[in-house]
Amino acid sequence: MNTNYETILFEVENEIATITVNRPKALNALSHQVHSEINALLKEFMEANKDFTIAKGMILTGAEEKAFIAGADIKEMTLMSADEAEAFARLGQDNTLLFELLNIPVIACVNGYALGGGCEMAMSCDFIFATKTAVFGQPEVKLGLIPGFGGTQRLSKLVGRNRAKEITYSGRNVAIEEAKEIGLVVSVFESKEEMIEAAKVYLSKAMRNSPHAIYEAKRVMNEGNDLTITDGLNVEAKAFGAIFNSADMREGTAAFVEKRKPVFIGK
Ligand code: CAA
Numbered sequence: 001m002n003t004n005y006e007t008i009l010f011e012v013e014n015e016i017a018t019i020t021v022n023r024p025k026a027l028n029a030l031s032h033q034v035h036s037e038i039n040a041l042l043k044e045f046m047e048a049n050k051d052f053t054i055a056k057g058m059i060l061t062g063a064e065e066k067a068f069i070a071g072a073d074i075k076e077m078t079l080m081s082a083d084e085a086e087a088f089a090r091l092g093q094d095n096t097l098l099f100e101l102l103n104i105p106v107i108a109c110v111n112g113y114a115l116g117g118g119c120e121m122a123m124s125c126d127f128i129f130a131t132k133t134a135v136f137g138q139p140e141v142k143l144g145l146i147p148g149f150g151g152t153q154r155l156s157k158l159v160g161r162n163r164a165k166e167i168t169y170s171g172r173n174v175a176i177e178e179a180k181e182i183g184l185v186v187s188v189f190e191s192k193e194e195m196i197e198a199a200k201v202y203l204s205k206a207m208r209n210s211p212h213a214i215y216e217a218k219r220v221m222n223e224g225n226d227l228t229i230t231d232g233l234n235v236e237a238k239a240f241g242a243i244f245n246s247a248d249m250r251e252g253t254a255a256f257v258e259k260r261k262p263v264f265i266g267k
Contacts, residue, residue, distance in 0.1 A: 017055035027070035057203030061109040071116030092149035096124030120149035139171040210248035211266040
């Protein structure tokens, strides 16, 4: 895989892939280049990791102590036409969809500011770990803008529409205590190091389970998020049936009956 990017870092260790947004001088702001590089990386990764041969879990984080991602690049946006801005939003949205479509769990590890596009990128991951210094928000209206990388849609689904509106109209910061209370963040850590280590421990434990089953659970849960309960249950029933054709399901249930540890192959 190509790992040679200018604005992001990519590494794989012990079957855990880490993407680090790396523009510290701009607090990791999402320029067109950052989004293009993430897009190219995720597409190549998805193709190469179909059989979980590269990684079984992923972390998205920022290179800065002060910021996860301080939003879309405001300086770049001052020069954009309406058409260019729509294309920019679509590119950023595509990346959020790619995180949702990835066949492995993705944890956003947030330290410092996760504002605007930063909050939006974090919300497209499967869940968010954060340090005590993390600050979330959708401050776009302060710039005469609206969220453009999914924030008008995902924040409502995560914290409820009315709380999402209240946060978005004010553009206010959401400190870590509140972020935890409203369910935006699942776990809080003292330091970035402790958070990254905890994410790795979580993913290492999860990857002992069937990667195929985790992917199916992720797919069905994400699809169901956009459906009525009846349609969502239908998707679940079909996936539940289909998984009985998987080697991992046969192995997992047989191992239970035979009182041994299962050996999953991700199929
Ligand atoms: N875009 C471009 N550059 C940014 C940036 C951004 N979103 N956020 C920070 N930077 C740059 C600053 O311009 C500054 O660069 P210079 O030294 O060259 O001037 C550098 O990063 C450090 O930032 P500050 O000096 O401002 O640092 P601070 O500690 O005083 O403040 C902050 C930190 C509160 C996060 C502040 O930088 C800030 O408010 N940033 C903008 C946050 C924001 O509004 N994000 C939403 C963007 S719009 C969006 O995301 C739209 C969308 O949904 C698609």
